[in-house]
Each structure stands twice: as structure tokens, then as C-alpha cells.
Amino acid sequence: xxxxxxxxxxxxxxxxxxxxxxxxxxxxxxxxxxxxxxxxxxxxxxxxxxxxxxxxxxxxxxxxxxxxxxxxxxxxxxxxxxxxxxxxxxxxxxxxxxxxxxxxxxxxxxxxxxxxxxxxxxxxxxxxxxxxxxxxxxxxxxxxxxxxxxxxxxxxxxxxxxxxxxxxxxxxxxxxxxxxxxxxxxxxxxxxxxxxxxxxxxxxxxxxxxxxxxxxxxxxxxxxxxxxxxxxxxxxxxxxxxxxxxxxxxxxxxxxxxxxxxxxxxxxxxxxxxxxxxxxxxxxxxxxxxxxxxxxxxxxxxxxxxxxxxxxxxxxxxxxxx
Amino acid sequence: xxxxxxxxxxxxxxxxxxxxxxxxxxxxxxxxxxxxxxxxxxxxxxxxxxxxxxxxxxxxxxxxxxxxxxxxxxxxxxxxxxxxxxxxxxxxxxxxxxxxxxxxxxxxxxxxxxxxxxxxxxxxxxxxxxxxxxxxxxxxxxxxxxxxxxxxxxxxxxxxxxxxxxxxxxxxxxxxxxxxxxxxxxxxxxxxxxxxxxxxxxxxxxxxxxxxxxxxxxxxxxxxxxxxxxxxxxxxxxxxxxxxxxxxxxxxxxxxxxxxxxxxxxxxxxxxxxxxxxxxxxxxxxxxxxxxxxxxxxxxxxxxxxxxxxxxxxxxxxxxxxxxxxx
Ligand SMILES: Cc1ncc(C[n+]2csc(CCOP(=O)(O)OP(=O)(O)O)c2C)c(N)n1
Ligand SMILES: [Mg+2]
Numbered sequence: 108x109x110x111x112x113x114x115x116x117x118x119x120x121x122x123x124x125x126x127x128x129x130x131x132x133x134x135x136x137x138x139x140x141x142x143x144x145x146x147x148x149x150x151x152x153x154x155x156x157x158x159x160x161x162x163x164x165x166x167x168x169x170x171x172x173x174x175x176x177x178x179x180x181x182x183x184x185x186x187x188x189x190x191x192x193x194x195x196x197x198x199x200x201x202x203x204x205x206x207x208x209x210x211x212x213x214x215x216x217x218x219x220x221x222x223x224x225x226x227x228x229x230x231x232x233x234x235x236x237x238x239x240x241x242x243x244x245x246x247x248x249x250x251x252x253x254x255x256x257x258x259x260x261x262x263x264x265x266x267x268x269x270x271x272x273x274x275x276x277x278x279x280x281x282x283x284x285x286x287x288x289x290x291x292x293x294x295x296x297x298x299x300x301x302x303x304x305x306x307x308x309x310x311x312x313x314x315x316x317x318x319x320x321x322x323x324x325x326x327x328x329x330x331x332x333x334x335x336x337x338x339x340x341x342x343x344x345x346x347x348x349x350x351x352x353x354x355x356x357x358x359x360x361x362x363x364x365x366x367x368x369x370x371x372x373x374x375x376x377x378x379x380x381x382x383x384x385x386x387x388x389x390x391x392x393x394x395x396x397x398x399x400x401x402x403x404x405x406x407x408x409x410x411x412x413x414x415x416x417x418x419x420x421x422x423x424x425x426x427x428x429x
Numbered sequence: 430x431x432x433x434x435x436x437x438x439x440x441x442x443x444x445x446x447x448x449x450x451x452x453x454x455x456x457x458x459x460x461x462x463x464x465x466x467x468x469x470x471x472x473x474x475x476x477x478x479x480x481x482x483x484x485x486x487x488x489x490x491x492x493x494x495x496x497x498x499x500x501x502x503x504x505x506x507x508x509x510x511x512x513x514x515x516x517x518x519x520x521x522x523x524x525x526x527x528x529x530x531x532x533x534x535x536x537x538x539x540x541x542x543x544x545x546x547x548x549x550x551x552x553x554x555x556x557x558x559x560x561x562x563x564x565x566x567x568x569x570x571x572x573x574x575x576x577x578x579x580x581x582x583x584x585x586x587x588x589x590x591x592x593x594x595x596x597x598x599x600x601x602x603x604x605x606x607x608x609x610x611x612x613x614x615x616x617x618x619x620x621x622x623x624x625x626x627x628x629x630x631x632x633x634x635x636x637x638x639x640x641x642x643x644x645x646x647x648x649x650x651x652x653x654x655x656x657x658x659x660x661x662x663x664x665x666x667x668x669x670x671x672x673x674x675x676x677x678x679x680x681x682x683x684x685x686x687x688x689x690x691x692x693x694x695x696x697x698x699x700x701x702x703x704x705x706x707x708x709x710x711x712x713x714x715x716x717x718x719x720x721x722x723x724x725x726x727x728x729x730x731x732x733x734x735x736x737x738x739x740x741x742x743x744x745x746x747x748x749x750x751x752x753x754x755x756x
Binding site: 164165167194229405407408 | 467468469516519525528529530531532533545546547548549550579581582583609610611616617618682683684686688744745747749751754
């Protein structure tokens with residue numbers, strides 16, 4: 108199987124879907140040159156009409172994507188960094204995130220918002236926040252955050268074909284990661300988790316970069332005879348409750364690892380669900396591992412201290428074992 | 430350049446500000462290339478005349494707001510290059526104790542209300558600084574620096590209108606370096622002069638030669654006078670250019686692609702604000718050559734001391750992640 112980087116896999120998904128469906132186009136700031144390599148090279152193949160550079164106007168670009176979607180196109184709106192979604196919040200939260208419902212099912216907005224999510228490059232608060240939790244809070248937007256090249260490609264293709272608004276998050280921290288990506292076409296359904304490691308003692312649920320944090324912790328724990336089951340959720344909204352609950356029924360212990368501000372984080376939601384639906388299987392209180400509850404600092408030392416670490420995960424698992 | 434009416438000490442002051450920015454940033458470029466600086470770094474080289482000319486027209490009480498390309502604004506307002514350099518290294522002795530970095534330097538003691546990494550993010554805040562000056566009957570003026578790209582954000586339009594509607598003492602300084610990242614301004618807007626947008630908000634819009642520091646000083650002085658006198662906001666568009674990359678190390682982003690041709694870059698580089706003023710200072714016998722050299726040497730040493738101090742400063746202690754959160 109060919110090995111590809113995470114960004115190359117995303118680029119391949121964009122190219123394949125644009126070839127397949129002439130209604131699919133890419134719009135955003137510097138998507139031609141590609142601030143992130145994931146959009147690089149697409150302009151050469153698809154031209155000005157389908158790879159559209161815009162002024163720096165996130166609100167208008169997001170809204171234009173919505174307008175194009177409700178009139179029959181399938182835009183991919185690239186807003187670069189997750190934090191720039193804040194400038195487009197009205198269009199996403201008030202419009203895309205409600206319009207089908209609000210208009211009684213008359214319309215649909217099949218578009219993808221694409222941004223890099225989270226920290227890892229010491230870029231300070233304005234460029235290093237994970238934002239997925241805000242959008243999980245919205246009832247009518249799907250949110251996905253793949254951790255591998257394989258998932259990145261398969262999930263992005265599903266997102267582009269989905270008839271609902273989808274927020275596709277990718278991670279700069281994972282950009283150079285390589286993995287197997289089949290040459291033949293495949294799709295990964297939105298909402299399906301992937302069990303990365305089987306284990307009977309504790310369920311660790313993670314997404315995006317924290318999957319690797321969880322796997323490292325699991326390795327250390329295994330040396331001590333504690334077998335963790337590591338679940339990569341891949342999709343944050345909707346998310347695969349069945350897989351998680353089934354795992355907790357087996358292990359009786361639950362640790363959620365999530366790179367976001369801890370209050371109302373993805374981890375909060377996972378923990379609440381497990382506490383509600385699997386209470387009688389739990390042998391210990393559920394544990395949340397998220398960022399420290401502070402803005403993102405610039406210094407590499409401080410950034411590292413704020414993000415969920417392997418030690419944090421091990422400590423949380425230890426709490427479930429007493 | 431015909432600026433004989435501008436006092437000699439003002440010229441020397443502006444020249445010093447430009448030179449300080451230039452030498453600081455040349456060193457920052459070197460450090461970045463050597464992999465010594467974390468994060469993103471956006472240099473102001475080629476644009477120094479704007480910050481230097483404008484800030485020379487301000488008092489210490491006047492405030493400024495800056496952008497991701499902010500080192501020049503901080504230095505021009507009188508910032509301490511030691512604390513700046515330490516911040517770029519992410520050290521505990523930096524302006525923001527390592528929490529801000531290149532894109533978020535602030536010095537509230539000198540009226541530098543912060544650099545902002547979100548394009549257009551500072552413009553409304555500058556209106557607020559003007560609002561507070563008006564509210565307290567202060568004669569403080571609020572200045573906002575932002576790029577041509579930022580002029581396409583909603584925040585620009587809303588802010589100019591708000592400042593105009595409330596007749597606030599704000600000077601909007603658009604640094605038109607003709608690019609937003611890799612996109613030419615000409616492709617992002619259908620007008621030649623961003624200053625023309627002022628008409629839509631009922632305020633004066635002035636086009637200025639942004640590589641001529643003394644012209645910047647003259648234009649800014651007029652706008653500041655107007656704002657201080659209760660005349661309301663002005664939009665100044667400084668036509669300038671950035672000498673180098675959008676962000677240091679942009680080759681990695683470009684992957685072999687180009688976005689401006691060499692002739693254009695060369696033409697822009699020929700219009701060096703430092704060289705221009707240097708020539709003016711020489712031709713008008715404002716400072717003798719040996720004093721100019723001494724000034725340069727003194728600044729170069731100060732920059733080197735700032736680097737040494739930054740290198741020798743401690744990393745922030747991990748516990749400090751919880752500091753400066755609540756009062
Ligand atoms: C809201 C927002 N959108 C996009 C970006 C990414 N970005 C950083 S600098 C930049 C270009 C800004 O252009 P301009 O305002 O002309 O300033 P210049 O870099 O030329 O000084 C862009 C698009 C950002 N930081 N914030
Ligand atoms: Mg610009």
C-alpha cells in the first residue's frame with residue numbers, strides 16, 4: 108500500500124472529489140499557493156474557477172460558501188486556522204448551523220469548512236487553539252478530526268459527499284505523519300470510531316493528536332500490566348457512543364483525552380455520556396484530561412505544559428485503578 | 430524629498446527609530462534562520478518609515494495598536510528591545526513573560542496596547558481607545574496600524590464607521606505593502622487606493638508615500654492634530670512594500686512556488702526607507718557621518734546585548750501557566 112503524509116492524503120481527497128463532482132470547488136485565502144500544503148497543486152489541475160483565492164474576509168467567505176451550497180453547489184471553504192472561524196461565527200452558528208431546521212426542511216447546505224485545529228507550533232493564542240468543542244455544541248454541524256492519513260482521506264471524502272454542513276479539522280502537528288493510504292477509492296463513514304488498541308482494563312477515548320498521547324500512555328501502562336483500550340473517535344459530532352459504551356461495559360473505567368479548553372470540552376461530553384449510560388459498569392469515576400484551563404501560551408515550554416501529556420493520561424488512569 | 434521645515438531633532442529622532450527597527454529585525458532574521466526562535470516571525474523591513482514617522486507625531490500618552498507584523502510599531506513607540514528579544518525567545522524576562530511571542534508583544538506603560546495575530550483584530554480596539562479618550566475628556570489620540578489585507582475584514586468597515594459616527598480621536602494607518610500573504614492587494618480589491626474607502630465613512634482619506642518617513646510624519650501630524658482637536662478620525666494609507674517574506678521561512682510554505690516577480694521585488698527594494706532618510710540626513714548636513722556611524726554602532730551593540738540577555742534568561746517556570754489569569 109502506498110505510504111502518504113497526512114497532508115498529502117487530504118490533498119488527494121480534495122483532488123479526487125473535485126474530479127468526481129464538478130459542483131465541488133475550493134474557496135479561501137491563498138488556497139492556490141496553499142498556506143497548508145493540503146491545497147497545493149489543485150489550482151494547476153482545476154483552474155481559477157474551482158480554486159478561488161479570496162480577500163481576507165472570513166465572514167463573507169463562509170457566508171458565500173453557504174449561499175453557494177443552498178443554491179446547488181458543494182463548496183469547500185478553507186479558513187486556514189481554527190481561530191479564524193471565530194470571525195465567521197455568525198454565518199456558521201446562526202445560518203449554516205440551523206437553516207435546514209429553521210426553514211422546515213426546505214433547504215440543505217452541503218458544504219465543508221476546513222481549518223487547522225490546535226497547538227504544536229508555538230504560535231501563541233491566536234493561532235494555537237483547538238476549536239472543535241465550540242462546534243460540537245451546535246446541533247446541525249458535523250465535526251470531524253482525523254488522526255491518520257488514511258482517516259484524513261476517507262473522512263474528508265465522506266464530508267464532501269455529505270448533504271449537511273461539516274467542519275473538517277486537520278492538525279498541523281500531524282501534517283508530516285505518514286501512513287498507509289490505499290490506491291483504490293474508499294470512504295470512512297462520519298460517526299464511526301476506530302479502536303486503535305484493544306485492552307480490558309481501562310477505556311481511553313481520544314481524537315486527533317491526543318490519540319498518540321493516549322497510545323504512548325497505553326504502552327507505558329502495558330509494561331505495568333494495565334491493558335488500555337484506546338479509541339480514536341475520529342468524528343466528534345456525531346460521535347460513536349456505541350463503541351465507547353461497549354468498551355466501558357468491558358473495562359469499567361473511562362478516561363477522556365482531549366486537546367481543548369477543559370470546560371465544556373469534547374471530553375466533558377464523552378464523560379457525561381459514559382456517566383449517564385454506563386454508570387452501572389463503572390468501577391471508578393470517569394476522568395477528563397484536557398488542556399489546562401488557560402489561554403494558549405507562546406513559549407514552547409509553557410505550550411507543552413498546557414497540552415494534555417502522557418503523564419497526565421497515566422495519572423488519570425491511575426485514579427481509575429484505585 | 431522636501432522636508433526642510435521639519436526640525437533637525439525630529440529628523441534625527443525618526444532616523445534613530447528606523448535604524449533601531451532595522452538592526453533589531455536583521456538580527457531577528459538571522460536568529461530565525463539559525464532555528465533559535467520558536468513560532469512565526471513576520472518582519473517589517475522596508476516598512477519602517479510608517480511606524481517611525483507616525484509614532485514621532487505622537488506623545489507618550491497617545492496609544493497604538495499593532496498587528497502580526499508588529500516589532501516596528503513597538504520599537505517606534507519606544508519599546509525596550511531587551512524585553513522584546515526575550516519575548517521572541519519565549520523567555521520569562523520577555524514583555525509578556527513568554528506567553529505572547531512575536532505576534533503578541535505589548536507595553537501598556539508606553540501606550541502600546543498590543544500586537545494582534547488576528548488580521549483586523551486590533552481595529553475595533555483602537556476605536557475603543559479613542560472612545561475612552563473622548564469619554565474622559567483626555568486629549569489622547571488612538572492610532573491603529575493594520576495592513577491592506579485587513580482593510581477587507583468586516584472589522585475595518587465597522588470600525589471606521591463607528592469612529593466616524595461618534596467623532597472619535599482615532600487615526601487609522603493602513604500599511605499597504607501590496608500583499609496579504611501571497612495574494613496581491615490588486616486581486617483582493619477593485620480599487621487602487623484604500624484611502625478612497627474613507628469617503629464611504631465620511632472621514633478624510635489620505636494617500637501617503639510610506640517609504641518617506643518625513644512625509645509619514647507630516648501626514649500623521651495633521652491627522653493627529655485633527656483628532657486631538659475633536660475633528661474625528663482620519664484614514665491614512667501608506668504605500669509601502671515588504672522587503673522579504675510574508676513570514677520568515679516562507680520558502681517552506683511555498684514549496685518552490687513564487688508569487689511576485691523579481692523585477693517587482695528589486696524595484697521595491699530600491700525604495701529603502703532607511704537609505705532614503707540616510708541620504709536626506711547626509712545631503713542636508715543634519716548629522717555628520719561619524720555621528721551616524723556611532724549611532725549605528727551603539728544600536729548594533731544594544732541589539733547584541735538584547736540577544737545575549739535573552740539567551741541567558743531562564744525559561745518561564747511551568748507553574749506560571751496559571752499566573753496572570755484572574756484578578
Ligand atoms: C482573521 C485572520 N485571517 C487570516 C489570517 C492569516 N494571515 C496572517 S497575516 C495575513 C496577511 C495579512 O495581510 P495584511 O493585512 O496586508 O498585512 P501584512 O502581512 O501585509 O503586513 C493573513 C491572511 C489571520 N492571521 N487572521
Ligand atoms: Mg499587506
